[in-house]
Amino acid sequence: MRKVILLFFIFVNLAYGYSYDDLLLKAQASIFPKIMLLDKKIENKLIEGRIIYTIVYEKNDYNTALEITKFIDENYNGHFNGYAYKINLVEFSDLSSMTQASAIYILNSDKDIKKVADIAKKKGIIAFSYDVKNLKAGLLFSLMLEKSTVLYMNKENLYIQKVDFVDSLLRMVKFIDKENS
Amino acid sequence: MKHKISHNSNRFSFILILLISLTNLSAQTDKLLESISSEMEHFNKVATLTKQNEHYQPYIISVFQGKELEKLGVANLKEALLLVPGADISTDNVNTQTPIFRGSNPLAYGQSKLFIDGISVNNLFFDAYSEYLSFPIEMIKRIEVVRGPGSKTDGFNAYAGSINVITYAEDFKDSASNDKLVFKYGSYDYRMGGFFKTYKTEDLKLFVDFFYQEDDKKISSGPDGLSQGIFGANNIALSKSGDAPLWLREYSLGVNLEYKDFSLKARMLEHTQGSAYGINLALPQESDRVKLPSYYLDLGYNKEVGSYEVNINAGVKYDTFDSKSKLLPDDLNISNIIFEDGIYGEHYAAQRTLYQSSYLKYSGINKHTITSGYRLIKEETIDMTSKLSNRATGDVALVDYTYTLPFFDKDAKRDTLIFSMQDEFQFNDDISFIYGFNYEQTSYKDAGLEPRVSMVYQLDTENIFKTIYSRSHRNASWQEMFTMNNRARVGSTDLKPEIVDAFEAAYIKKFSTDSYLQTNLFYLLNKDQIYNSSINPEYRNAVDTDIYGFEVEYKGNISSADQLYLNYSYVDGKSYTQDVGSSDSLPNVAHHLAKGYYIYNLDGDLSLSGVVKYVGSKDRVLGDTREKVKAYSSVDSSLHYKDPKYKYSATFSIKNIFNTNITYPSAPNTYIQDYAQERRTFLVTLKKEF
Numbered sequence: 121m122r123k124v125i126l127l128f129f130i131f132v133n134l135a136y137g138y139s140y141d142d143l144l145l146k147a148q149a150s151i152f153p154k155i156m157l158l159d160k161k162i163e164n165k166l167i168e169g170r171i172i173y174t175i176v177y178e179k180n181d182y183n184t185a186l187e188i189t190k191f192i193d194e195n196y197n198g199h200f201n202g203y204a205y206k207i208n209l210v211e212f213s214d215l216s217s218m219t220q221a222s223a224i225y226i227l228n229s230d231k232d233i234k235k236v237a238d239i240a241k242k243k244g245i246i247a248f249s250y251d252v253k254n255l256k257a258g259l260l261f262s263l264m265l266e267k268s269t270v271l272y273m274n275k276e277n278l279y280i281q282k283v284d285f286v287d288s289l290l291r292m293v294k295f296i297d298k299e300n301s
Numbered sequence: 302m303k304h305k306i307s308h309n310s311n312r313f314s315f316i317l318i319l320l321i322s323l324t325n326l327s328a329q330t331d332k333l334l335e336s337i338s339s340e341m342e343h344f345n346k347v348a349t350l351t352k353q354n355e356h357y358q359p360y361i362i363s364v365f366q367g368k369e370l371e372k373l374g375v376a377n378l379k380e381a382l383l384l385v386p387g388a389d390i391s392t393d394n395v396n397t398q399t400p401i402f403r404g405s406n407p408l409a410y411g412q413s414k415l416f417i418d419g420i421s422v423n424n425l426f427f428d429a430y431s432e433y434l435s436f437p438i439e440m441i442k443r444i445e446v447v448r449g450p451g452s453k454t455d456g457f458n459a460y461a462g463s464i465n466v467i468t469y470a471e472d473f474k475d476s477a478s479n480d481k482l483v484f485k486y487g488s489y490d491y492r493m494g495g496f497f498k499t500y501k502t503e504d505l506k507l508f509v510d511f512f513y514q515e516d517d518k519k520i521s522s523g524p525d526g527l528s529q530g531i532f533g534a535n536n537i538a539l540s541k542s543g544d545a546p547l548w549l550r551e552y553s554l555g556v557n558l559e560y561k562d563f564s565l566k567a568r569m570l571e572h573t574q575g576s577a578y579g580i581n582l583a584l585p586q587e588s589d590r591v592k593l594p595s596y597y598l599d600l601g602y603n604k605e606v607g608s609y610e611v612n613i614n615a616g617v618k619y620d621t622f623d624s625k626s627k628l629l630p631d632d633l634n635i636s637n638i639i640f641e642d643g644i645y646g647e648h649y650a651a652q653r654t655l656y657q658s659s660y661l662k663y664s665g666i667n668k669h670t671i672t673s674g675y676r677l678i679k680e681e682t683i684d685m686t687s688k689l690s691n692r693a694t695g696d697v698a699l700v701d702y703t704y705t706l707p708f709f710d711k712d713a714k715r716d717t718l719i720f721s722m723q724d725e726f727q728f729n730d731d732i733s734f735i736y737g738f739n740y741e742q743t744s745y746k747d748a749g750l751e752p753r754v755s756m757v758y759q760l761d762t763e764n765i766f767k768t769i770y771s772r773s774h775r776n777a778s779w780q781e782m783f784t785m786n787n788r789a790r791v792g793s794t795d796l797k798p799e800i801v802d803a804f805e806a807a808y809i810k811k812f813s814t815d816s817y818l819q820t821n822l823f824y825l826l827n828k829d830q831i832y833n834s835s836i837n838p839e840y841r842n843a844v845d846t847d848i849y850g851f852e853v854e855y856k857g858n859i860s861s862a863d864q865l866y867l868n869y870s871y872v873d874g875k876s877y878t879q880d881v882g883s884s885d886s887l888p889n890v891a892h893h894l895a896k897g898y899y900i901y902n903l904d905g906d907l908s909l910s911g912v913v914k915y916v917g918s919k920d921r922v923l924g925d926t927r928e929k930v931k932a933y934s935s936v937d938s939s940l941h942y943k944d945p946k947y948k949y950s951a952t953f954s955i956k957n958i959f960n961t962n963i964t965y966p967s968a969p970n971t972y973i974q975d976y977a978q979e980r981r982t983f984l985v986t987l988k989k990e991f
Contacts, residue, residue, distance in 0.1 A: 139864050141815060143353050146475050147344040154337050158330065180861060183905050183945070191475075201333065228813075230861060251814045252762050264762065264814065265348035267357040267733060269341035272762070288334050294730065296762065 138228040160284040165222040171205040174221035233257035244282025359755035374939030374954025379434035386852040386868035396577035402462035404872040404890035412461040424620035425652040428778035432572035432593040439483040450773030460775040470508035470557035479990040488982035491516035506559040513552040519544035526582025546575025564601040589626035608665030618654040642697035651684040673722040681714035710783035748774035767807040774798035781840040791839040816857030848874035867897035893917035912937040925969035948990040
């Protein structure tokens, strides 16, 4: 029996899905679209008059990405504060600078997160991350459920993005940089 | 002039439109910011209540999600608790099983407290909650286990740990519980059926759970306690070996109701089990049984007004010890009275607990949240009968000894008042403190003032430190205070509470949002622990114990397709027995415990998992010359399938795959062999959600 179990784990090479904190996913899905609207240059990011909120996921996390989409649609009912939106689900491997996006939200991946950050910078859009550790790779925002709910922002990336946040938001966030991770 | 007026008018209009636009923009921005703040507050509240932010809380806690445990094939609360770092389990001759946290007094039952949806359910008779350990996992949304006494300053005394079981009656916006039907079948002809149902209107929420389960478990045991001469050398030959009746039959109905600011929580648990190894340590008959019913009803009022929050609760709880059994075998000879057909007995003791509590929380002072209030408890035995075969003639027919030779004090009662206060002080973004105290007075010996102080320091997103000092106590159980006319147990109302001073420190390294390594150090100074033995059956404050150790816990993944959880705990210390005047290593305690599970997601809907547990060897109590209790390791495995379209799931589990001999220690001079547990078993679970 021992050998059977061992062999099973060795030879099964299908890979399906990271585990996610369901409450954190919901918190981020509720709050991130509102953060995006606090960009004074949001109008410049509209694509065909709409906000394209792009969720980037690993193939195995497709169900998680769908759940987030469903949650956002139930909460926002087609409009982010008056702006029509579309949720675009894109696999990590398909993401490129040609991908339509007004903002990017990335789930977990073992791939090069810096590539995503570079695409976001090039496009001048905000990149949100499920995992706060990805801010070190150049993404802009994450949110954690700590003693209180904390919105993290990578200070270094703020100044090279083509975004301009209202000052009140900057007073709400906790800055993170390479020294203060 | 006209042109100038027109020009001025246009400029005025432009400025006005600009102002209106800016005002409008500013109003929209303010509205968005307000909405973000409100959402952040909402999720913070939910995360705190559901312990999602456990690493930032000022106590040592492990949280297990019911759905993850279902994937692992965990069947009930007991199996889930065996995954907790530093937690082991013990049993006794009536199979009152009790979790042991960090090796703290395995002989006592009330070392930890069990809460179901916030209601303390430890029974008064033993101060145990063995009857709830079979609570099916499908009815449990989450289990929060706080090790150490540092969890409570609100009128509850968690001595070595507290277990909070949250059912699916917990309801938040964004995370409603689904209605469900569950069926299970397994070894020992185990059958279970249950459901969870919700009903909601705008102001009213009603949650109902029900389950029925039974099995015919019996495990080969013996020779029984008579072999040790506990009823004299002339009865040793009557000792038997055979199947100990460990069967279960129980049903439970739980109702949670919320109406505006009011709540009602009620449960009726009817638990019946086989008489196991015998009240008098003689192997009982297959049909002999112990009933441990538990009922509670709690009414609550919760209101937030500005910076104030008030919580008022009142409730009643009933628990009963009800045994019908053949206590001793045919032809027993006691003081030359021959009991040709053996000795039969019926023991019944019903207890009632009434309580009322009021707490006020005030968060109007910058960075402080102060909570203060009281809890009043009135506990008493409301009915007791004691029947035995005729002690004078040896005739088997039952004689009512309720008034002449009762097994229990029928007038047992205790009143308790607990006053508590605590302040949660957020010093800055990184450092927070909680300090406070419980002050308790009872109608017997008081525990007095018990302080607690803790600090959480978050160095950065990856490193968190905690330190905790707390003092708590365990009041003697009814059995320890009021048992009488019994060879094995003699109660005493002179018992002082057991006291523990606990020093704890924790370091948490977060590798990512969902993976971490946590290390806990603890040093526990236990005074006046309550103890008895077959040589001196009177309960007394006889043992002081110093315990120290550490726990390491890891949760994360190896690949993107799996989940891995591992923990290891080490405990050591000295036990000083006052009346013998000698020190010894900790008896009945495994110094090394290691547990873990691994879930491999074969695809989005199918997973294969394994649970591994290692429990180290255990020293015997002083004077017990038997070999150490042997170490054991066990492996369980489960295949879980979930159909997201039709919302049903099926799980097939094999427990103890390698058929390991698992034993829990028996007390000296009772059963010479330790109490054997289940060998390899299987379980099939079907669940349908709506």
